[in-house]
Amino acid sequence: xxxxxxxxxxxxxxxxxxxxxxxxxxxxxxxxxxxxxxxxxxxxxxxxxxxxxxxxxxxxxxxxxxxxxxxxxxxxxxxxxxxxxxxxxxxxxxxxxxxxxxxxxxxxxxxxxxxxxxxxxxxxxxxxxxxxxxxxxxxxxxxxxxxxxxxxxxxxxxxxxxxxxxxxxxxxxxxxxxxxxxxxxxxxxxxxxxxxxxxxxxxxxxxxxxxxxxxxxxxxxxxxxxxxxxxxxxxxxxxxxxxxxxxxxxxxxxxxxxxxxxxxxxxxxxxxxxxxxxxxxxxxxxxxxxxxxxxxxxxxxxxxxxxxxxxxxxxxxxxxxxxxxxxxxxxxxxxxxxxxxxxxxxxxxxxxxxxxxxxxxxxxxxxxxxxxxxxxxxxxxxxxxxxxxxxxxxxxxxxxxxxxx
Numbered sequence: 001x002x003x004x005x006x007x008x009x010x011x012x013x014x015x016x017x018x019x020x021x022x023x024x025x026x027x028x029x030x031x032x033x034x035x036x037x038x039x040x041x042x043x044x045x046x047x048x049x050x051x052x053x054x055x056x057x058x059x060x061x062x063x064x065x066x067x068x069x070x071x072x073x074x075x076x077x078x079x080x081x082x083x084x085x086x087x088x089x090x091x092x093x094x095x096x097x098x099x100x101x102x103x104x105x106x107x108x109x110x111x112x113x114x115x116x117x118x119x120x121x122x123x124x125x126x127x128x129x130x131x132x133x134x135x136x137x138x139x140x141x142x143x144x145x146x147x148x149x150x151x152x153x154x155x156x157x158x159x160x161x162x163x164x165x166x167x168x169x170x171x172x173x174x175x176x177x178x179x180x181x182x183x184x185x186x187x188x189x190x191x192x193x194x195x196x197x198x199x200x201x202x203x204x205x206x207x208x209x210x211x212x213x214x215x216x217x218x219x220x221x222x223x224x225x226x227x228x229x230x231x232x233x234x235x236x237x238x239x240x241x242x243x244x245x246x247x248x249x250x251x252x253x254x255x256x257x258x259x260x261x262x263x264x265x266x267x268x269x270x271x272x273x274x275x276x277x278x279x280x281x282x283x284x285x286x287x288x289x290x291x292x293x294x295x296x297x298x299x300x301x302x303x304x305x306x307x308x309x310x311x312x313x314x315x316x317x318x319x320x321x322x323x324x325x326x327x328x329x330x331x332x333x334x335x336x337x338x339x340x341x342x343x344x345x346x347x348x349x350x351x352x353x354x355x356x357x358x359x360x361x362x363x364x365x366x367x368x369x370x371x372x373x374x375x376x377x378x379x380x381x382x383x384x385x386x387x388x389x390x391x392x393x394x395x396x397x398x399x400x401x402x403x404x405x
Contacts, residue, residue, distance in 0.1 A: 036201030063137025131313020150349030170198025192374030266296030
């Protein structure tokens with residue numbers, strides 16, 4: 001039986017496991033930065049708590065979740081559709097009897113009841129946020145770090161001890177300009193990141209090349225620098241940038257064109273021999289499959305950046321990984337967008353190729369547990385049940401204040 005096909009079970013009593021309550025709140029992650037397409041001056045995200053009737057260490061088990069940056073809070077969709085479906089469901093239908101736990105797959109199916117296929121837009125973010133909180137609760141009920149639970153269930157118990165990460169930043173920030181960019185890159189290098197990423201596409205090509213050269217003065221060789229156009233370019237501009245960037249031998253050239261323009265990506269691949277990355281704005285297994293089929297991506301070198309928190313959550317993410325394997329892609333070619341602890345756990349538990357990191361921006365959601373040290377762009381994971389939100393003090397304080405007080 002494939003993952004996600006497990007049936008629900010029945011016959012529970014009032015004293016058995018259940019979701020007691022689901023809470024959500026929209027919070028601000030506004031900042032004065034911009035990429036090639038949007039500024040973040042009014043950016044929000046949703047935070048969620050899935051409260052269960054299970055008790056560990058004298059306290060109810062609560063799973064937390066939030067959506068990644070770049071998509072706004074999804075409270076209305078959660079309140080109107082997804083939370084009511086879960087709270088109205090027979091609690092027995094949401095239980096995984098084999099593991100004596102909540103069943104994330106049954107919960108996902110319940111949330112998606114009466115949802116038509118296609119149209120993978122904002123609802124994928126709402127579902128993905130709740131799904132994160134469910135998996136956090138599941139791992140806490142089992143009293144394991146999420147990455148260990150995933151490895152035990154789906155990878156024969158083999159997890160990665162550390163995960164490759166890169167520092168994402170280099171946004172256009174009024175008043176900082178070239179010297180500010182260089183200072184930022186230096187700060188990432190000083191904190192243990194070998195590979196860093198910067199934005200391109202908001203300035204003219206010549207100005208962006210000057211910014212790239214300034215960043216290279218700090219990070220060294222091209223393989224220590226990624227650039228990200230955030231889907232800004234038409235084909236001619238994407239090719240012009242490709243020709244200008246190729247001599248620098250960068251680590252990757254990211255999301256040159258619109259995320260759904262597979263023909264543009266395929267044509268661009270004929271003009272750029274270096275590594276390319278894309279996929280952070282594809283929100284379903286079906287859209288990911290179309291990229292693999294029609295986007296001209298090179299499975300020997302290119303990177304896919306699907307983000308579980310934006311794309312229906314980990315349940316759908318595992319379907320995407322299955323699809324990739326069926327098409328000859330290794331899970332090691334996946335380096336998720338988002339820079340958060342959920343993707344870090346998935347990377348370690350399901351053998352992905354790495355994870356994005358936001359050391360400074362989108363705080364307190366960006367970055368990892370407080371005790372995690374970056375050494376040559378590698379990080380470990382804390383030995384904490386669940387995703388590990390409680391080990392990131394500023395984030396946990398926000399979650400507690402917004403959802404529990």
